Amino acid sequence: MEPIFILSLLAAAVFMLLIIGAPLKPLQWLGYGAIRLLVGALFLFFLNAFASPFDYELPINGVTAAVSGFLGVPGLAALVAIDIWFIP
Known part of the structure; x- marks a missing residue:
């Protein structure tokens, strides 16, 4: 299956859950x-977009998206701090 088709189905399902409610x-x-x-992935995308002039990139994967999505901006700051200070 095409990735765009799968992402469209997931977006439609989330949209239906928002409109109709579960x-x-x-x-x-x-x-x-x-x-x-999804919000966590967007946080990471915007972080990578704004930090690219400084040669900084945080990978977007399930764990980082979950941490930044569920914890919000403090979780994103914690990921950046962990990446800078603890991961060589």
């Missing part, structure tokens, strides 16, 4: 988690 509690938790992961 009737079941587990689906609400899945929707909440998916939205948080």
Whole structure:
């Protein structure tokens, strides 16, 4: 399957969850988690976009997206601090 098709389906599912709402509690938790992961990936994307002139890049993967999505800006700052000071 094409990656763009899969991403379109995921975006449509998240959009439907936002508009209609999930009737079941587990689906609400899945929707909440998916939205948080997307927000975390956006945080990382914008960090990489604005930090590229300084030759800094933080990888965008599931773990970093989850940390920055669920913890917000303090989580993103913690990832940057860990990357700068603890990871050579």
